[in-house]
Every structure is written in C-alpha cells, then in structure tokens.
Amino acid sequence: MPINVKVVERPTEDVSYIRAALRGMALTVKHLFDVNGRVTTQYPEEKSPISPRWRGTHRMLTTETGKARCVACGLCPTVCPANCIKLVPGEDEEGNRYPLVFEIDEFRCIFCGYCQEVCPEEAIHLGRHYENSEYSREGFVYDLQRLMDQTHPVCEMWDPEDPKGQ
C-alpha cells in the first residue's frame, strides 16, 4: 500500500464483516417474504401504459364511406427521411385523386412522424402500438388495405389543448 494513503480508523460496527453480512441477510429475507413488493409487470396479461405521443406502426384513417382519406398529394413520400412510403396516385372519373398503391415499409421507417405531421387530410397516422412482430420479412410492408384495417389508437403529435407543448 502506498505509505501516504490515509487509513481511516472506522468504528467496529462499520468495518465488521459479520455484522454487515448479517444485516444483508436480514434485508434480503425481508424482501423474500415481501409478497406485495414484487415489481415485475406480467407483460402479455398486464401492459404498462404508453404515452399518448407514442409513435408506433401506422394507420390510415378512413372517411364515413369507408374509403381512405388519402388524396395522394405526395407530401408524405417527399418528406419521409427514410424513403419508406411508396405512393402511386390515381384519379377517378369525378377527378378526385386517390392512392392506387400506398405501401409503407415498416423496416425502413424510422418512426419520426413527419408523414403524420405533413398530411393535409390527416389521413396517415402513427399508431400507439408496438406489438408488430411477423413471421416473414414481407409481412412488414403494409399495403393500403392493411393500413386501413388497423384499429389501434393513433399517436397524438401534440396535446390538442396545449399545441405548443407549454
């Protein structure tokens, strides 16, 4: 030991291994029998609440007639930093634009939420949802029908009562 190290003369009760060990044993046995103190969340049965701003897998909202609200304006594929949205616009006989193809590759998606923010029709939303496992890679490319079929609550990008986050 370096000779200039100061050796602190601590009281016996602080340096005694036996007392410390016994105190530790008493503490652990207290926790052992503390049935109500168990903190594990039993996950599949019991889920922790998630934030209203949680950004999970997407949803496409629909109109009252059951069609997608999307007007194929092309803003979301433009703003998407991960380039994960594939949009082919179409036009019906009345001149309304609608998406012929609307696909989101959830593998490429970085869940930034820009598509939801930029959407003028409030059609595409991120969802408050995280259980999105699949058996194949193809399953992660969500087409329009699948996006419309999702029912989970959507992400609130901001609190409606406090839009500036104050």
Add this chain to the structure above:
Amino acid sequence: MTGSPTFALLQVPIDPNNTPVSGMPFFLFTVLKLIIIFTVYMVGVAMLTLAERKISAWIQDRHGPNRVGKGWLQPAADGLKNFMKEETMPAGVNKVLFVLSPMLAFIPALTAWCVIPFGAPIATRWGRVDLVVADLPVGFLFILAITSLGVYGIVLAGWSSNNKYALLGGLRSSAQMVSYEISMGMSTIPVLLLAGNVSLNSIINQQAWGGWNVVNLTIAFFIFIVAAFAETNRLPFDLPEAESELIAGYHTEYSAMKFSLFFIAEYASMVTASALMATLFFGGWDVPFTGHDNIGPYSGWLSLLSVFIFLAKILFFLFLYMWVRWTLPRFRYDQLMSLGWKFMLPLALIYIVLIAAVLLGLSAAGIGQGMMQAAILGSFNIALIIVLFAILDRGRIISPAYGRMSHRELERMRALDRRREMLAATDARVDARAAAGGSN
C-alpha cells in the same frame, strides 16, 4: 425335507429390530434403496434449479419463472432445451477428458450418498433394514475421500478444453477447493472425537443422546459451513466463474448436456454438502426433542417421520445456500486464500486441540458421554463463541488490499518518508543559498 439347511434357517425366529436383513432380501432392498435415492436425488436437483431461480427472484422483488406449468415445469423445459442444443467440440480438445470431466464432476457428489443414513431403520419380517445404501464402518472417511475427487472433474475440464480461460478457471477452482478441503476435514475432527467413531450412524446416535453437535461444537460447524460453501463453488466463493476475468471459467467450452451436467454437479454437491451438515451437526435423521427414537422397536411411521426430518434439515441448508448467494458479494481471490489458510485452518487446528483437551479432562474426571458432558461442552462452546465473535468483529479478517501491512510497519514507513522529505527540503535550502551566494 425337514433336515434341509434352508428350512432350518427359516425356523430361527428373526428379531426384526436387531437382525440386519441378509441374503436375497438384502440385495433386493439395496437395489430398491439405490433406485429411490437416485430418483429423489435427480428430481430434487432439478427442482433446486427452479428453487434457486424462484428465491433469487423473490429476493430481488421479482416473480421468477411462472410460465411453464405455473413455473413447476421450468426444470423440464430447461432440460429439454439442453438436450436440443448442439454439442460443441472445439478444436484441439483432449476428447477423452473433455467428455469424461462432466461425469467426474457429478459422480462423486452422487456416490457420497451411498453412506449417508437418511432415516431410522425399518423393521421388516426379513430383518432390520437400515435406511442407508451401504452402512460402511468407515462412512465418514469414505465421504471425505469421494467428495475430494470432485475437484478432478473441474480441473480436467479446464485442462482438456484447450482454452486459456477454462484452464485458469480450473486452476483457480482447484486451488480453492484444495485449500478449503483441509479446513473442512479438520473441522470435523471434533465431531469424530465426540462420537469416538467414523461411522455416520454412530455420529448420529451420539448426537441423539448428547445433543446436536451444532450446540456443542458451533465453531466446528461454522468452519464446516464456510468450507462447504467454498467447496461447492457457491457465493461468496464462486470465483471459478468470473465473467470479467475468466468468461465462464472451467466450463467455457462446454455446451448442451455436458454443460448441464456441470450445472447438475454443482447442485448435486450442494445437496451432498447440506446432507453432511445435517448429519454431522444437526443430528442427521434424529427427530428433535425425542430421546429414545434411535433404538428399537422401530416402526414404519418413525422411519417415515425421520426421513422427512432429514429432508427438512437438508432443505434448510439448501435454502441457506441460496439465501447467502443472493445476499453476499464475492471475495477477492487473495481474500479467499487468506481466509482459508490464515484464518480457517489455524482456527480449526486450535479448536481440535481445545476440544481434545476438554474431552481428556472430562474423561479424567470420570464424566463419560451423556448429559453432563453435553452441558460442560455447551457452556465451553458459548465462551468460545463469544471470544471468536469478538475477534472476528474487531479484526479485519476480510482484509482490504493494504491490510497486509501492520500498523507499526506503516508508521515506520511513514517516519522514513517524513525524514526523506525533510532531508530533501534541507538540501533544497542549501542549494538555494549556494545559488544566491553565487549570484552575489
């Protein structure tokens, strides 16, 4: 027909309480006992892995395994998983030893159960059946000999793996086990002195009459339990497995069922050590607070009760193992060695001398085995515990890294250092004056 020896033998009335069973029934009973012990032991070891996980979880405020059959089938799921896993055989291993060493680690712990009595004898119409597979007259020596073979499995596993971490882990583990084996053996000598015999049955009988050894020989029990923790590589002495230094120690290169066998071996030796503690210090299968259960007439109920009592004692020690494991942090290697060699061994040796002296004095005073002897030993024991606790409490037995330098030595070094500093200061002053004089 009446003159045939077989018939004549059958005519002799058998006292079921005294005549040991012999011949064909002996063989059949022995096979039966082997099967029962093996089954209960293996199932028990499997359930121990569950118990460990449950207790660790509860101590850490978790729930533990509760999915496969409410948690009860977790050991089966683990076993199944281990069977499905790939058996790896790294390049350059010594194949024979690599395969052999998991068995070598496990078999000694199992074999020790041959001589451990697990219940009061049963009186049958073929004679008395002792609830022990082989009632060896040298029972305890057999156990010492067999359990010390367990170190071979570990050191050979480390050596045959062709892996530096495995080798270091094996070496460390063998050093630890060999060191603590000495104090373990020494701590049992007072027990043998009291019993006057090395047969485990006579040790149990002595405790049934003269009080459990834990009451009379607490310090021996203390040394034994610490050494047993070290022998089974459990916390706070689980140095062979050190992720940051040695990966997984001696079983780094093992996979699947071979790894699992090491795991089983650890728990198996825990059970064996617990059984030894119960036998040597807690009266074995002796039912507490009853004096005359160790001699006949024996009944089935008494035997059953004694088996359960023995199981309860073993379970208590197994719980203690787990409780300590999830409480105490591990020792550093030098602390481990200094505790083993510089504290446990001298303590055990001194204790042997003290107990031998007391026993000699008692026998000189004409006090033999019995209540009087137990009372004197007990009061002597209390005095010794107080002294030991005072020493343990004040001394730095579990020393910090700098603890090896004594206080006086430290003061001497400091004085030297102060003197050197003073001299250096004087020199500097002289130099400065010389420099000042030169400039003038």
